[in-house]
Amino acid sequence: MLGFSFTQSQYNSSLFLQKTSIGIVVLLVYVDDIVITSSDLEAIYAIQTLLHSTFHMKDLGQLTYFLGLEVHHQPHGLFLHQHKYSQELVQLADLTTTTSVDTPMELNVKYRRDEGELLDDPTTYRKLVGSLIYLTITRPDISYIVHIVSKFMQAPRHLHLSAVRRIIRYILGTSSRGLFFPIGSSLQLQAYSDAEWAGCPDTRKSTTGWCMFLGDALISWKCKKQDNVSKSSTEAEYRAMSAACSEIIWLHGLLTELDFCPVHPTSLHADNISAIQIAANPVYHERTKHIEVDCHSIREAYDHQIITLPHISTTLQIADIFTKSMPRQRHHFLTGKLMLVDLPASI
């Protein structure tokens, strides 16, 4: 679609860049929606005129609403939230009149594949979970429980549905919560990784959880069931670190392409000392020899000084929120750490 002196990013095919002597113009294409940003306002206008001459374009001015994400420009930074979408979701679930809850999931409850009665109509369940998955774009605080309930899309049961309803009641109380990207924060990448060993009661697979900050802004996170069964918690942590490491390498590439090459190695915080030891220490132990070779890419990244591996105590481990259910206080503490803030009532 585009030919005018833009180059396509290697790291994301829908990202287009134009580098000039003044600065860089970034064009982000999402099917028919385009976001333009640049260090230079004049350059943006130039591109807009250029695009206007070729396509039927509608200029929507400053970015405020993009793919259901609402963007607020505030004096201290950008605020990204999905308030309208959450409200529609609550209405879809017919839960507008219920009371809200403080945490998205109950403590110490394991959801199993075949517990409880099958739902007569799984479509509603699938519709709700699908909407919740879209909501995780700005709500990392629910991504762990959404990852759990989405495991049961195939054959949802009543117990699973009650879990979904609880998430939506949590959303009801916090619908204006979203991510905050502060102005003038540093561009140093920080990563946290954690794992929940054998967390899935059906398959005994572990869960990977990691998140990354660019300065103070949370830009990337993941909560995913691992592909293989791990025999020890160290191994599960190690796999999680390896997954996080791949993302760090990708983000490094993306940032370098945008001319913000990270100067320092990224610190990947983990709370498991033995996993750190395995990654930093080139000795194959008896108990780690079955971990696949590709997992050892993390060792290579460490050797090339792309990452460092500081230890962090479990209480300060932010990625904790992606691997377990937690009590109210801890949940609030971690959502604060994730730079998740509520929209001020004035807006």
Added chain:
Amino acid sequence: MHQDPVPPSFSILPMFTNFYAAPVPFKPLLVYQRRSSITSHQPPDPPKPPHVPSPTAAPVLATATPSHRQSTWVRRPPNRYRYSPPSSFTATLSSTFLPSSYKQAMEHECWRKAIETELLAFEGNQTWDIVPCPSSVNPFGSKFVFSIKRRSNGSIDRYKARLVALGNKHEYGFDYDETFAPVAKMTTIRTILALAASQSWPLHQMDVKNAFLHGDLKEDVYLKLPSGIFDSLSNDVCKLKRSLYGLK
């Protein structure tokens, strides 16, 4: 006061025209409701006074009767709720029904305009040539899909008609090889936004009108003339030069 014969769950219907396009009406999730378990388990068909029409029952009937594939039910809130919609809603209630065919749409001014706009866009883009049908090809059908675009307060923004090709008859390798849509990863979007925020860069947004029509087609795709629009001889077809919604 006569007793309301409809279960309370239906009272949400007038609020959301979008959500009940599906044939199955939205049911409340019965099992975990503590309240009103008696009312929600009412016998489904309580005796009704004969003079009360039951608009909400219409879609259920329509799906149950195999001979009626498309409901002709007009979507509006039943009067007996004495539902008083916000003022922006009242003005538009009469026109909130979505036509399902070109013929139905042409009966209304607003939809006729929407179709015109869509056809003008095709002309401007030179989407197709009208050629006699080659004997070896079997052209695709096409239809109009109608929708109402609303603003965030529920008032009507515009009426939209979109011509789509019935691409479900497409065969891989024969009609198309490659499918592609430029979709950005959410992480990339967040990274760019975080970067723009930290550097205080201005952020602008643009929207491509009729985005699909900008895709150039490599394959030969023939489309039957959209019904009712052109009074043409039966042997003519549109040879598409640009991509169309519904194609792969």
